[in-house]
Amino acid sequence: xxxxxxxxxxxxxxxxxxxxxxxxxxxxxxxxxxxxxxxxxxxxxxxxxxxxxxxxxxxxxxxxxxxxxxxxxxxxxxxxxxxxxxxxxxxxxxxxxxxxxxxxxxxxxxxxxxxxxxxxxxxxxxxxxxxxxxxxxxxxxxxxxxxxxxxxxxxxxxxxxxxxxxxxxxxxxxxxxxxxxxxxxxxxxxxxxxxxxxxxxxxxxxxxxxxxxxxxxxxxxxxxxxxxxxxxxxxxxxxxxxxxxxxxxxxxxxxxxxxxxxxxxxxxxxxxxxxxxxxxxxxxxxxxxxxxxxxxxxxxxxxxxxxxxxxxxxxxxxxxxxxxxxxxxxxxxxxxxxxxxxxxxxxxxxxxxxxxxxxxxxxxxxxxxxxxxxxxxxxxxxxxxxxxxxxxxxxxxxxxxxxxxxxxxxxxxxxxxxxxxxxxxxxxxxxxxxxxxxxxxxxxxxxxxxxxxxxxxxxxxxxxxxxxxxxxxxxxxxxxxxxxxxxxxxxxxxxxxxxxxxxxxxx
Numbered sequence: 451x452x453x454x455x456x457x458x459x460x461x462x463x464x465x466x467x468x469x470x471x472x473x474x475x476x477x478x479x480x481x482x483x484x485x486x487x488x489x490x491x492x493x494x495x496x497x498x499x500x501x502x503x504x505x506x507x508x509x510x511x512x513x514x515x516x517x518x519x520x521x522x523x524x525x526x527x528x529x530x531x532x533x534x535x536x537x538x539x540x541x542x543x544x545x546x547x548x549x550x551x552x553x554x555x556x557x558x559x560x561x562x563x564x565x566x567x568x569x570x571x572x573x574x575x576x577x578x579x580x581x582x583x584x585x586x587x588x589x590x591x592x593x594x595x596x597x598x599x600x601x602x603x604x605x606x607x608x609x610x611x612x613x614x615x616x617x618x619x620x621x622x623x624x625x626x627x628x629x630x631x632x633x634x635x636x637x638x639x640x641x642x643x644x645x646x647x648x649x650x651x652x653x654x655x656x657x658x659x660x661x662x663x664x665x666x667x668x669x670x671x672x673x674x675x676x677x678x679x680x681x682x683x684x685x686x687x688x689x690x691x692x693x694x695x696x697x698x699x700x701x702x703x704x705x706x707x708x709x710x711x712x713x714x715x716x717x718x719x720x721x722x723x724x725x726x727x728x729x730x731x732x733x734x735x736x737x738x739x740x741x742x743x744x745x746x747x748x749x750x751x752x753x754x755x756x757x758x759x760x761x762x763x764x765x766x767x768x769x770x771x772x773x774x775x776x777x778x779x780x781x782x783x784x785x786x787x788x789x790x791x792x793x794x795x796x797x798x799x800x801x802x803x804x805x806x807x808x809x810x811x812x813x814x815x816x817x818x819x820x821x822x823x824x825x826x827x828x829x830x831x832x833x834x835x836x837x838x839x840x841x842x843x844x845x846x847x848x849x850x851x852x853x854x855x856x857x858x859x860x861x862x863x864x865x866x867x868x869x870x871x872x873x874x875x876x877x878x879x880x881x882x883x884x885x886x887x888x889x890x891x892x893x894x895x896x897x898x899x900x901x902x903x904x905x906x907x908x909x910x911x912x913x914x915x916x917x918x919x920x921x922x923x924x925x926x927x928x929x930x931x932x933x934x935x936x937x938x939x940x941x942x943x944x945x946x947x948x949x950x951x952x953x954x955x956x957x
Contacts, residue, residue: 455505456503460501483511627640684718751792919933
């Protein structure tokens with residue numbers, strides 16, 4: 451429609467088109483002409499064209515300031531601005547050599563700005579009403595959902611968000627992201643998994659459900675920040691959220707729903723508790739000198755961590771070869787009878803790392819992997835205090851009003867009182883920790899990830915401690931100097947044998 455109207459206007463002035471600036475899904479109410487990508491392309495090249503034609507003025511600008519800037523630009527470069535559908539339906543051309551044209555331009559821009567503000571207020575009012583009754587007000591479709599129709603409490607049919615179980619299955623993808631985070635996966639782990647499995651990105655998900663559908667962006671990628679934002683958003687529970695990500699609440703403090711919940715309340719609280727724990731754990735800076743056995747390998751003399759020392763051999767058959775070895779300075783070693791400190795210990799790194807891996811897998815590799823998971827608690831104390839304050843305020847206001855206003859306040863007061871009574875039943879429950887059995891064994895997890903830092907985390911989780919002793923004989927193999935210890939570790943087989951022994955003892 452717009453293209454046809456503009457084409458007819460161009461033919462009527464005898465011109466030929468050199469290009470188009472479409473800028474779809476861009477509002478003149480929110481952007482200046484120079485903030486629109488395709489239009490900016492031509493405004494920056496005034497030597498390549500003579501006339502710009504819009505269908506109507508409100509397609510060009512919706513503010514007097516923007517119109518003034520556009521007019522100054524046209525006057526400076528000698529350009530013609532034409533609106534194919536002007537007042538009364540006819541074509542309008544603004545000639546900036548005339549004062550009357552400039553006056554008309556500002557008058558029409560004022561009318562466009564007033565109309566735009568009216569439309570904005572009307573849209574905001576409609577969106578607020580839709581939120582109150584739980585209808586989806588439109589916009590980009592959140593990841594994991596798709597729009598569907600249903601009948602609402604006001605008796606009207608409208609849009610509601612339902613779990614997207616079809617085609618790309620984004621609901622299942624978002625649930626999987628939450629499950630991985632609860633099990634301890636980092637945002638980076640989840641982002642890499644989504645990339646490896648070629649999961650549809652949020653941008654392309656929105657493009658798919660746009661009306662009309664937009665083209666997919668084949669270059670769009672998953673980002674760690676996107677993963678973090680999605681896991682923290684209550685949209686996953688079906689809640690309506692504001693621009694800052696906080697949920698929209700009713701007068702009684704209840705969340706407003708715009709769709710189905712993708713996960714249950716228990717999983718949501720577990721997820722948020724896992725994210726909080728990860729944030730606390732990640733607050734300390736990562737050590738740049740961390741080697742594969744830092745915190746695991748200790749000196750048998752002073753009990754302190756061995757450090758990784760790298761040097762190049764200068765003599766013998768290995769001259770020029772890189773040598774990695776674990777060392778301990780004698781700074782904290784005792785002083786001997788001769789007045790000198792006991793020498794520091796040194797051991798080649800490669801055989802030690804190999805020994806620790808083999809011993810770790812031999813001892814616990816076959817056991818199922820377990821993890822301590824913090825289950826989210828409940829803390830309604832802030833909500834209770836806020837409701838008590840609101841109820842007290844409403845109570846005072848109720849005594850000063852009459853009629854319809856009093857009925858509205860009384861309804862809000864009753865709703866808040868009912869919600870307060872429910873919250874007071876469980877004001878606070880602290881988070882609790884549980885040991886859960888994860889799929890796969892320690893050996894499976896070890897083989898799945900060759901990253902030294904993550905393998906080291908597994909050793910620390912199992913309480914592994916390897917002590918390096920002194921050399922006791924000539925050319926002694928490094929592994930003979932090592933003592934391997936495990937921390938408190940749940941052995942399923944040993945637990946089963948103990949249970950059988952207890953049963954037999956009671957027979």
